[in-house]
Amino acid sequence: MAQSLTIGKYTVPYPIIQGGMGVRISAGRLAGTVAKCGGIGLVAAAGIGLGSGFYNGRNFFQADAEGFKAEIRKAYEIAPDGVIGVNVMVALSDFEQLVRAAVEAGAKVIVCGAGLPMSLPELTAEHPDVALVPIVSSLRAAQLIARKWLKAYKRLPDAVVVEDPDTAGGHLGEKMENIGTGEYDQYATVRQVKAFFRDDCGVEVPVIAAGGVWDRADVEHALAEGADGVQMASRFVCTEECDADDAFKQAYLSCTKEDIGLIMSPAGLPGRAILSNKDNIRRYDVENNTPCRMGCLKKCSYKETGERFCIVSSLDRAQRGEVDTGLVFCGTNAWKADRITTVQEIFDELFGEAEEALQEAA
8 A cells, every 4th residue: 555645846655644733733743743754744823823932912923923933843853854734724814924934934835725725826936846735625626726826826736635524623614514414425526636637737636535534444445546645634633742732632532423523613614523512612702701812714703793602712722631611623533542642653553564565575
């Protein structure tokens, strides 16, 4: 199974991207370790300024940019020659500022979801070697991005992530009523997107499968179905290197399959999370009269009307270990976590035997 993955000008030994998990779940330590082990490590931009030492309670956007650059540089300290990338949500108010901060800090790959990153090539025009990777859930979304980029910027994506809303964690790019109906076929979408770029654009663009990938069998299945690689996020939470508090990791270890479900984010997108504490998330903001201090999202029902909850605060609480009132995003397979492991052990499980077989054959 072992095969390399090339995205733009960068090649890694293993076909795996560590998914971006916002508000410091995947920060410099996790991303750097994944890159050191031979994958692509992503530092997630969302809310990364909180808890960074740069945030003083009044400078959220400045702290976000400075904290982001600091975590990217921390990742490179761990993996100086690794492929370090970032995940930047299009829905963030400081999307443009964070993209520029990422390339300034040396990010080699920029992955964007939670919206269509129509202006991404313009933001990175002075850094043509940076690989640009949108996240989509449909062929139509991939077509819209590709046609806009080609017409306006004479550029196409260096890869595309196809996310399965039925299994992925965090914010999902699909309407709530369309998730879990059994109608979505992720790998049909993977093949359609690959065919579109090959037949309509005349190029081979790697397509990465995201959502529901947990073990070696899942990776093998994705590759057999036409994906060029996989994106895994939840699997890396219960590692020593994950940047979350131990209590956050314990929430994964303790949850059941039935605890995982959908919640409507104030961003106007559904999200998948551990919901055993869901009543406490909203209650915390009501009882503490939590103000919208940051304005972190371009569109936010909590900022606009006080509806739902403050998402960046709830995610920050969870990351710091206050899981009783915090939001713990996860994919559908989070309940499978049964111990704290290391990133290297996960890579050994996914690819180790294949490497040994290759060495013996040689």
